[in-house]
Structure formats: C-alpha cells, structure tokens
Amino acid sequence: MKGNDLKYSGSLIQIKGLYKNFGKLQVLKGVSTEIKKGEKVVIIGPSGSGKSTILRCMNLLEVPTYGEIWFEGKLLTPIDPYLHPEIIRLSKTYQKMLVDAESTGDKKPREQVDAEIIAEIKQKDLLKKHEGGEYKSAIKTLYKSNFSDINITRQKIGMVFQHFNLFNNLTVMQNLTLAPVHLKLKSKAQAEEKGMELLKRIGLEDKANVYPSTLSGGQKQRIAIIRALAMEPDVMLFDEPTSALDPEMVGEVLELMKELAAEGMTMVVVTHEMGFAREVASRILFMDDGVIKEENPPKEFFANPKDDRLKEFLSKVL
C-alpha cells in the first residue's frame, strides 16, 4: 500500500482540536494553536484551567483524549479521523451511510450529501461506535510516514518543571550528562565538556560534583534548565518554573530564561510572572476552563483585553 501524507503547516508545534479527559473530568475542551520557530508563547490563566495539561500534552507526558499534536511535521498522537474528512471517507460507517443516502433517491448534490454525512459522523461520534481497531490500524499503516517516535521527538523538546525534578540519586554533572550519553548523542567526555560549559554559564561550575539536595531552589531550577539545554532542544517548555521558589530566587531563573529568549530559543512558558510575559512574549494565550479564551501579542493583550474572564483575571494579577 502506498503511504499517504497529511498536510504540514510548517509550524514547530501544531495543536489541533485537543481534548483531554481525566476520567469524567474534562480538562481541555478543544484547544487549537500553533507555535512557530523562534516564538515565545506565554500561557496564563487561573489555576486548574488546564495550562499544565496543555503543556504536558506537547511532549505527550499526558496523552490527549481527542485531537492531534504535531511536532516538526510529524504526528505525536494517533491520527484523529474527525479532523480529516478524507480519512472519515475511508471508514465503513461513511461508505454505508453514503450508500443509504444514495438509495433514498432524492437528488441532492454529491458534495452536500458528503458534507452532511461527515457532519453527522462527527457529531454523533460514530467512528468510535461502529469502527473497530481494524480501521485504526488501516489508517495507521496508510499514514505511517506521518508518525514520529516519541522518545526521539522528546529529545528535541526540553521541559522544565515547577518542582525542578533533578535526579536525586545523581550528581549535578551526572544529571547533565545522563541523557546525552545514554542516548548516544555524545561521548561521556563530550557531554561533560558541554555540561561544564553550561555550568560555567550559570556560574555553578563548583557544584558539578554535589547532589541536588545540597542546592538552593534557584540553583536547582537553573540546573534543570541547563539539563534540558544539554540535549540541544528545538523548543523549551516551562511549567511555572518560578512558582516553587523563594521570592529572592525568582530573579535569577527569569534572567536565565530571558537570555535564552534573546538567543532565539523557541519557548512555551506557563507562568504568573506578568512582567516576564510583557517583556519576553511574542504572544500570550489566556486559558480558562479548558479553552484558549484570548490570544494576542503582549501590548494588545494587556491594553485591550476583550474577554470578560480575562479582564477579571488581569484586574487580580496586575
């Protein structure tokens, strides 16, 4: 069977119609956005609105319930047939409905019949009810050139967590070199050289051989950032990187992030630091109740908020 290809928009990360349920709780309710190379996207919004979830979907730490995530033209998630009419048309459900529609005899144009069937399938979620794993594996085979290996892709997506998550059983240097060496991207010597260079950059070269438990929060977070950088990623995701820090340490972490931004790193940052958003963001997303309510460059975003919830939110945080 000849492999097919789906359209690639050219964005670094593309999120299409994303839904995420945790059991009965619907956390993401249809999120779509794109992140272009070099962009610095800041996500703000009230607690529990799904900011972490959307970020964690971008490297598949959370698996979306519906929708697609694309990274550099490859799919991280399975294909969501509802996003592709041409794939819906491959299903038995569609073909059966088409035959039924044509046999009724009324002379609607073919395009209209097609659109109506596709709308009905989407609306009633019929693919899930009537199509088995056979259909899924068929489209998987047909579009296999679109899929990426998640472990390879994650090498290109750095992530920084609120609680640092340095490896407690490894020294700082081992934290920096484990992944590049284990994944055979660098030799041990190369990785250590790179590690030392990164440590010097943040002025912590004397901490190379200590364990994380001896470091301050600000030091841990800066090391977590360079641990991600050691993989030479194409994009960095930050999930409230300064929220767990004592106030006097917030500055040093934000400073490092601003440096990265200035160097042209593509960044997606969930944060409550409005000053950072204003200064660094090329675009700010306001998430509320599982959807993106507003999306604008910082000037427009702060000067001219349109959504009522955003106005309310800004009045509280500014």
Added chain:
Amino acid sequence: MSAFFENLWRDFDDCFLSYDYYMLYLKGLRNTMIIAVLASLIGLLIGIITTGIRIAPKNNKIMKVLDGIARLYVTIIRGTPVVLQLFIGYFVIFATMKSFTFFEVKETAGIWVAALVFGINSGAYMSEVLRGGINAVDKGQMEAGRSLGLSWTATFFRIVLPQALKSAIPTMFNEFITLVKETSVAGYVGIIDLMKIQKYITTQNAKLYVPLFIIAIIYLVIVLILQRIQKILERRFARSER
C-alpha cells in the same frame, strides 16, 4: 540464693552441656538459618519479579493477565497464615514428590520444602516493600527522565529503582529478620529447626522451661546481631546522596 543459682546451673548443664546437647541446638540453629537465608533469597527473586509485573506499563493482554496473577498471589499469601501455607506446601508438595517412586526423597528434603514455602510467602511481602519504595519515589523523577527522551526502562533502572532501593533494602532486611523468627513453626511439619530442639530435650530429661529459655536467648542474640547489621545498612544508604 546460692541454692537457686546452683539449681540453675544444674538445669543448664542437664539441658545444654551434658550429652553434647549444645550440638543439637547448633544443628537446629543451622537448619533455621538455612531455611531463613534460602527463603529470603527465593523471596527476593519472587518479590522482584512480582514487583516488575505490577509496575510495568500494562499495554497488552499478557501484561494484564500477569498483573492479575501477581495481585492474586500477593492477596492469597498475605491473607492466610504462614503455618497453613507450610502445611499445604509440605503435605501437598512433599507427599507428591514422595509418591514418585523412581526418585528417592530423603527426610531432610523437608528443609528445602520449608525454604521454598517460606520463600513463596516472603516474596509477597518483599514485593509489597519494593513496590512501596518505588511508589514513594516522586513521579516527577520518571517524568523528567521521559521528557529528556529516555525510555521508561532506562529511567526506571537509572533513576527510580536506585532511589527506591535506598528505602526498600533496610526494610527488606527486616523481612529477613522476621523470617528467622517465623520459621520457628517449621517443627510442626517435622523439620528439626532450633525451636524443635526443645521437644527432643524435654523427652530426654523431662525439663520444659530451661530449654525454652535457652532457645529464647539464642533467637534473641541472633536477632539483635541482625538488627545491628540492619542499622549499619540503613546508615549506609542514608549517607549516599549527602
């Protein structure tokens, strides 16, 4: 007062020194330790396998079925008395083995059966300790590893397991200490462990309390020594990472 000590000495002489009785205690102790050591090794092996099955991602049917079996095993073992397990193990396994006439089963094989039964028993507890240690490791450690592109397996063995063992190894050693004491029921199925020696001595000289106290002291000494080793282990593991 001195009469009391004289009596005590005579009793001790009758029950420990004369007729080389102390050799009997030593033999009993040896069997007790063989059962305990073998059982904890078997238990460790079963515990590791069971834990592996229970925590591995359940992404196919086989893993789900294995997980069900592992759960059932832990539930049954932890939900029934070890003496009962010993009886079933001994009479079912041993009797079946004996009924195969073509290979001769010696009476001493009882020790191996007991080691196996106690090992199967201990495996359930070891797996709970190990799983507890693994679950106690912050979820963020696995997520950090995965976010760097490391596989689940690589992150598990390089990051999660070493941290889990730090807390689990001292507790698993504790399981061994428990085992040393628990095997004292082996005498019920005719195995000559330390506890069983009391019966021998009592049938010989009709003394009951003295051999019981001697045995108590031997158990106590062994357990105290093992507890010291455990303290050292605990300190060792706490120190790495400082």
